[in-house]
Amino acid sequence: MIILSGVEKSYPMGRRRFQALRGIDLQITAGEFVAIVGPSGSGKSTILNMITGIDRPTAGTVTIAGKELNRLSENALARWRGENVGIIFQFFQLLPTLTALENVTMPMYLRGNASKWRGQQRHVRGKESLALVGLADHGDHLPSELSGGEQQRVAMARALANDPPILVADEPTGNLDTETGQMVFDIFRQLAEEGKTIIFVTHDPMLATKAHRIIHVRDGLIIKDEAQFN
Template identity: 55%
Template sequence: MLGKWLSAFVSSDLPQPRQAAAAVELVDVRKSYVTEAGQFEALKGIRLQVDAGEFVAVVGKSGSGKSTLINMITGIDRPTGGEVWVAGTPVHTLTENQIAIWRGRTVGVVFQFFQLLPTLTVLENVMLPMDFCDMYDKTARPKRARTLLDLVGVGEQAHKLPANLSGGQQQRVAIARSLANDPPLLVADEPTGNLDSRTAASVLEFFKELAAKGKTIVMVTHDNDLASRSGRIVTVYDGQVLTAERSERGRHV
């Protein structure tokens, strides 16, 4: 019901996506904040292109602008200037209501701290994006959610509350939830920051498998070893893209 109400409320007319050569394209993106010390430029004319099916790791020191960059791509924050295109949609032109529906259908977001709703079961957490965007037949949603939980290896936890799962299991549930509406783009912000090294490695392997099947993945990480397992490393420094290089290890691992 909530999904139907939202779909009716939002100006259904999201801009028609253009034929896009890239899954993600940032054109001269700038972001400024007003602070007590004056204006702070978090992003300074970022230009970045990510192709469909790429697995890109974004690295940089704390305060370099990498999380702000990710927030531009997901529509969580808006650029002060420049253009943000995702799957052919001009995200920078969308209204707040349009962004909510667009994000639910187009971008799967994985957070460091899982962000699972504690009063919902694991299965209900994964179904939530489908309910929110009114995706798939209502009777088909539980089966799809269960299939996704099986895919990430926690199907047997479906009817438990998140608090009864380990950190690694909760992150797997969060990944399943991010895939609920089959979005073309998966964005992960420090997804392994609260996981042990073995679990983190398994999450990275799963991301690689998703990319091999056509998903575009953009991941922020402070771990250079994990970043090296991606297909390309984008280094952000002082609000600018310093380098965007192929990961040799990512080609062969």
């Protein structure tokens, strides 16, 4: 489903360029639950940015479900992302003046007529997404009225709102306590069992062992790719 072939990424740094990725070859099949681990600056988040189309490779190709992202215009890429990828950030990125339900339904409104859900259906779908993460009764709460763990679960519900086949998360438990982090990963595992492709970045090797597969990254290279039997 996801194929990175010879992917390189460099960024200008004054008179030089920083090489974030140095020729990544990676395949992830539909329904896999994958952890990407490595030290800070190793290229973990850059790989996520390639998969989501947030950034483009300097060299190489990114192909997802037969579609080569490099060939898409910015508008076409934004439409593709809205339909195919849900993104969960470490710092939640919830809009503070909107309720939990309004935050969750926002992606459906942003997709406009391209959304699977229209009118009142969006409200119903938003409630369903909150129920999936155990927050069915928190739809009318503002982010400031929620704990960090609850905010992260709202962010998960928002990422799921358009029912994307791929879910990516960058340090999704970085600001959570151990118990809440475990709850988040239990939801990830359930979603993977239902057929969604889950890819997350973490610094925590213990959390990574909860995935089906661990990809180790260092200095812009994949140095180890191991299956987990759990």
